[in-house]
Amino acid sequence: MKAFIDYILQFGDLNQQQIDLITKKAKILELPKEEYFSEAGKIAQQVGFVLEGVIRVCYYNNKGEEITKYFIDENNLVVDLESFNNDICSNAYVQAVTDCKLLVFSKKDWKELLDIIIPWQAIVNKIVSRVLIQKVERRSPLVSEDATTRYLMFLKIYPNVVNRVPLSYIASYLGITQSSLSRIRKNIR
Incomplete structure:
Protein backbone atom coordinates (compact mmCIF):
# COMPACT_ATOMS: atom_id res chain seq x y z
CA MET A 1 0.00 0.00 0.00
CA LEU A 132 -0.49 9.07 -22.13
CA ILE A 133 2.65 11.13 -22.72
CA GLN A 134 4.80 8.11 -21.79
CA LYS A 135 2.86 5.92 -24.22
CA VAL A 136 3.47 8.33 -27.09
CA GLU A 137 7.14 8.78 -26.16
CA ARG A 138 7.61 5.01 -26.04
CA ARG A 139 5.78 4.16 -29.27
CA SER A 140 6.67 7.07 -31.58
CA PRO A 141 10.40 6.35 -32.01
CA LEU A 142 9.68 2.67 -32.65
CA VAL A 143 7.83 3.46 -35.86
CA SER A 144 10.73 4.94 -37.80
CA GLU A 145 13.75 3.04 -36.49
CA ASP A 146 15.36 -0.19 -37.68
CA ALA A 147 14.81 -3.35 -35.63
CA THR A 148 18.12 -3.22 -33.75
CA THR A 149 17.54 0.39 -32.69
CA ARG A 150 13.98 -0.48 -31.63
CA TYR A 151 15.30 -3.31 -29.46
CA LEU A 152 17.94 -1.08 -27.86
CA MET A 153 15.21 1.51 -27.14
CA PHE A 154 13.06 -1.25 -25.63
CA LEU A 155 15.93 -2.09 -23.24
CA LYS A 156 16.05 1.56 -22.12
CA ILE A 157 12.27 1.95 -21.81
CA TYR A 158 11.65 -1.38 -20.05
CA PRO A 159 14.89 -2.27 -18.20
CA ASN A 160 12.97 -4.34 -15.62
CA VAL A 161 10.92 -6.27 -18.17
CA VAL A 162 13.31 -7.74 -20.74
CA ASN A 163 14.35 -10.85 -18.77
CA ARG A 164 10.89 -11.48 -17.32
CA VAL A 165 8.72 -11.84 -20.42
CA PRO A 166 8.73 -14.30 -23.33
CA LEU A 167 10.74 -13.19 -26.38
CA SER A 168 7.63 -13.69 -28.51
CA TYR A 169 5.93 -10.81 -26.65
CA ILE A 170 8.95 -8.54 -27.08
CA ALA A 171 9.15 -9.40 -30.78
CA SER A 172 5.44 -8.65 -31.15
CA TYR A 173 5.88 -5.30 -29.37
CA LEU A 174 8.79 -4.43 -31.68
CA GLY A 175 6.93 -5.56 -34.80
CA ILE A 176 9.53 -8.18 -35.76
CA THR A 177 9.72 -11.96 -35.86
CA GLN A 178 11.08 -13.91 -32.95
CA SER A 179 13.96 -15.22 -35.09
CA SER A 180 14.91 -11.63 -36.03
CA LEU A 181 14.88 -10.71 -32.35
CA SER A 182 17.13 -13.68 -31.51
CA ARG A 183 19.59 -12.58 -34.22
CA ILE A 184 19.60 -9.00 -32.92
CA ARG A 185 20.17 -10.15 -29.33
CA LYS A 186 23.05 -12.41 -30.45
CA ASN A 187 24.69 -9.57 -32.42
CA ILE A 188 24.62 -7.01 -29.59
CA ARG A 189 26.03 -9.24 -26.84
Whole structure:
Protein backbone atom coordinates (compact mmCIF):
# COMPACT_ATOMS: atom_id res chain seq x y z
CA MET A 1 0.00 0.00 0.00
CA LYS A 2 2.87 2.35 0.80
CA ALA A 3 4.13 2.09 -2.82
CA PHE A 4 0.70 3.18 -4.10
CA ILE A 5 0.39 6.08 -1.65
CA ASP A 6 3.92 7.23 -2.52
CA TYR A 7 3.00 7.00 -6.21
CA ILE A 8 -0.18 9.10 -5.99
CA LEU A 9 1.40 11.69 -3.69
CA GLN A 10 3.80 12.56 -6.54
CA PHE A 11 0.78 14.06 -8.30
CA GLY A 12 -0.90 15.99 -5.49
CA ASP A 13 -1.46 16.33 -1.76
CA LEU A 14 -3.85 14.30 0.37
CA ASN A 15 -4.45 14.46 4.11
CA GLN A 16 -4.29 11.38 6.35
CA GLN A 17 -8.08 10.98 6.42
CA GLN A 18 -8.18 10.91 2.60
CA ILE A 19 -5.30 8.42 2.47
CA ASP A 20 -7.10 6.20 5.00
CA LEU A 21 -10.26 6.22 2.87
CA ILE A 22 -8.29 5.26 -0.25
CA THR A 23 -6.57 2.50 1.71
CA LYS A 24 -9.93 1.10 2.89
CA LYS A 25 -11.21 0.88 -0.71
CA ALA A 26 -8.18 -1.03 -2.05
CA LYS A 27 -8.15 -4.82 -2.28
CA ILE A 28 -5.20 -7.12 -3.03
CA LEU A 29 -5.55 -9.24 -6.17
CA GLU A 30 -3.22 -12.13 -6.95
CA LEU A 31 -3.30 -12.51 -10.74
CA PRO A 32 -1.65 -15.74 -11.91
CA LYS A 33 0.55 -15.75 -15.02
CA GLU A 34 -1.50 -15.63 -18.27
CA GLU A 35 -4.73 -14.63 -16.46
CA TYR A 36 -6.58 -11.54 -17.68
CA PHE A 37 -7.05 -8.36 -15.68
CA SER A 38 -9.56 -7.23 -18.33
CA GLU A 39 -10.59 -8.63 -21.71
CA ALA A 40 -11.56 -7.47 -25.17
CA GLY A 41 -15.32 -7.52 -25.67
CA LYS A 42 -16.00 -6.74 -22.01
CA ILE A 43 -16.26 -3.48 -20.07
CA ALA A 44 -13.30 -2.83 -17.75
CA GLN A 45 -14.53 -2.95 -14.16
CA GLN A 46 -11.44 -2.13 -12.11
CA VAL A 47 -8.33 -0.01 -11.75
CA GLY A 48 -5.17 -1.72 -10.57
CA PHE A 49 -1.74 -0.75 -9.31
CA VAL A 50 1.02 -3.29 -9.99
CA LEU A 51 2.82 -4.21 -6.77
CA GLU A 52 4.67 -7.22 -8.23
CA GLY A 53 4.93 -8.61 -11.73
CA VAL A 54 4.56 -7.61 -15.36
CA ILE A 55 1.34 -7.11 -17.30
CA ARG A 56 0.95 -6.62 -21.03
CA VAL A 57 -1.74 -5.01 -23.13
CA CYS A 58 -2.38 -6.82 -26.40
CA TYR A 59 -4.92 -7.22 -29.19
CA TYR A 60 -5.49 -9.36 -32.26
CA ASN A 61 -5.06 -7.75 -35.69
CA ASN A 62 -7.28 -8.50 -38.67
CA LYS A 63 -5.05 -11.49 -39.58
CA GLY A 64 -5.62 -13.00 -36.14
CA GLU A 65 -2.06 -12.25 -35.01
CA GLU A 66 -1.52 -11.28 -31.39
CA ILE A 67 0.12 -7.85 -31.08
CA THR A 68 1.62 -6.57 -27.82
CA LYS A 69 0.94 -2.84 -27.44
CA TYR A 70 2.91 -2.23 -24.24
CA PHE A 71 4.01 -3.60 -20.89
CA ILE A 72 3.20 -2.40 -17.37
CA ASP A 73 5.53 -3.28 -14.51
CA GLU A 74 5.73 -2.48 -10.81
CA ASN A 75 4.55 0.86 -9.43
CA ASN A 76 2.29 1.69 -12.36
CA LEU A 77 -1.47 1.88 -12.75
CA VAL A 78 -3.24 -0.57 -15.02
CA VAL A 79 -6.68 0.08 -16.50
CA ASP A 80 -8.31 0.08 -19.90
CA LEU A 81 -9.19 3.72 -19.43
CA GLU A 82 -11.51 4.23 -22.40
CA SER A 83 -13.55 1.15 -21.52
CA PHE A 84 -13.57 1.92 -17.79
CA ASN A 85 -14.54 5.60 -18.09
CA ASN A 86 -17.06 5.29 -20.92
CA ASP A 87 -18.65 1.90 -20.13
CA ILE A 88 -17.77 0.56 -23.57
CA CYS A 89 -16.39 -2.83 -24.53
CA SER A 90 -12.63 -2.97 -24.59
CA ASN A 91 -10.73 -3.83 -27.76
CA ALA A 92 -7.64 -5.05 -25.88
CA TYR A 93 -6.63 -7.76 -23.47
CA VAL A 94 -4.78 -6.85 -20.27
CA GLN A 95 -2.91 -9.99 -19.26
CA ALA A 96 -0.46 -11.03 -16.55
CA VAL A 97 2.85 -12.05 -18.14
CA THR A 98 4.23 -13.16 -14.77
CA ASP A 99 2.45 -13.96 -11.54
CA CYS A 100 1.24 -10.54 -10.40
CA LYS A 101 0.12 -8.91 -7.20
CA LEU A 102 -2.05 -5.84 -7.63
CA LEU A 103 -3.86 -3.32 -5.52
CA VAL A 104 -7.33 -3.11 -7.06
CA PHE A 105 -10.22 -0.66 -6.89
CA SER A 106 -13.66 -1.58 -8.19
CA LYS A 107 -15.38 0.87 -10.51
CA LYS A 108 -17.89 1.70 -7.75
CA ASP A 109 -15.15 2.42 -5.19
CA TRP A 110 -13.05 4.42 -7.69
CA LYS A 111 -16.03 6.63 -8.56
CA GLU A 112 -16.84 7.03 -4.86
CA LEU A 113 -13.28 8.27 -4.23
CA LEU A 114 -13.71 10.75 -7.09
CA ASP A 115 -16.94 12.03 -5.49
CA ILE A 116 -15.66 12.23 -1.90
CA ILE A 117 -12.01 13.31 -2.16
CA ILE A 118 -11.84 16.70 -3.85
CA PRO A 119 -8.15 16.57 -4.95
CA TRP A 120 -8.53 12.97 -6.23
CA GLN A 121 -9.80 14.01 -9.68
CA ALA A 122 -6.84 16.36 -10.21
CA ILE A 123 -4.41 13.63 -9.09
CA VAL A 124 -6.01 11.07 -11.43
CA ASN A 125 -5.95 13.55 -14.32
CA LYS A 126 -2.21 14.20 -13.78
CA ILE A 127 -1.50 10.46 -13.66
CA VAL A 128 -3.50 9.82 -16.84
CA SER A 129 -1.79 12.71 -18.59
CA ARG A 130 1.67 11.42 -17.65
CA VAL A 131 0.82 7.88 -18.75
CA LEU A 132 -0.49 9.07 -22.13
CA ILE A 133 2.65 11.13 -22.72
CA GLN A 134 4.80 8.11 -21.79
CA LYS A 135 2.86 5.92 -24.22
CA VAL A 136 3.47 8.33 -27.09
CA GLU A 137 7.14 8.78 -26.16
CA ARG A 138 7.61 5.01 -26.04
CA ARG A 139 5.78 4.16 -29.27
CA SER A 140 6.67 7.07 -31.58
CA PRO A 141 10.40 6.35 -32.01
CA LEU A 142 9.68 2.67 -32.65
CA VAL A 143 7.83 3.46 -35.86
CA SER A 144 10.73 4.94 -37.80
CA GLU A 145 13.75 3.04 -36.49
CA ASP A 146 15.36 -0.19 -37.68
CA ALA A 147 14.81 -3.35 -35.63
CA THR A 148 18.12 -3.22 -33.75
CA THR A 149 17.54 0.39 -32.69
CA ARG A 150 13.98 -0.48 -31.63
CA TYR A 151 15.30 -3.31 -29.46
CA LEU A 152 17.94 -1.08 -27.86
CA MET A 153 15.21 1.51 -27.14
CA PHE A 154 13.06 -1.25 -25.63
CA LEU A 155 15.93 -2.09 -23.24
CA LYS A 156 16.05 1.56 -22.12
CA ILE A 157 12.27 1.95 -21.81
CA TYR A 158 11.65 -1.38 -20.05
CA PRO A 159 14.89 -2.27 -18.20
CA ASN A 160 12.97 -4.34 -15.62
CA VAL A 161 10.92 -6.27 -18.17
CA VAL A 162 13.31 -7.74 -20.74
CA ASN A 163 14.35 -10.85 -18.77
CA ARG A 164 10.89 -11.48 -17.32
CA VAL A 165 8.72 -11.84 -20.42
CA PRO A 166 8.73 -14.30 -23.33
CA LEU A 167 10.74 -13.19 -26.38
CA SER A 168 7.63 -13.69 -28.51
CA TYR A 169 5.93 -10.81 -26.65
CA ILE A 170 8.95 -8.54 -27.08
CA ALA A 171 9.15 -9.40 -30.78
CA SER A 172 5.44 -8.65 -31.15
CA TYR A 173 5.88 -5.30 -29.37
CA LEU A 174 8.79 -4.43 -31.68
CA GLY A 175 6.93 -5.56 -34.80
CA ILE A 176 9.53 -8.18 -35.76
CA THR A 177 9.72 -11.96 -35.86
CA GLN A 178 11.08 -13.91 -32.95
CA SER A 179 13.96 -15.22 -35.09
CA SER A 180 14.91 -11.63 -36.03
CA LEU A 181 14.88 -10.71 -32.35
CA SER A 182 17.13 -13.68 -31.51
CA ARG A 183 19.59 -12.58 -34.22
CA ILE A 184 19.60 -9.00 -32.92
CA ARG A 185 20.17 -10.15 -29.33
CA LYS A 186 23.05 -12.41 -30.45
CA ASN A 187 24.69 -9.57 -32.42
CA ILE A 188 24.62 -7.01 -29.59
CA ARG A 189 26.03 -9.24 -26.84
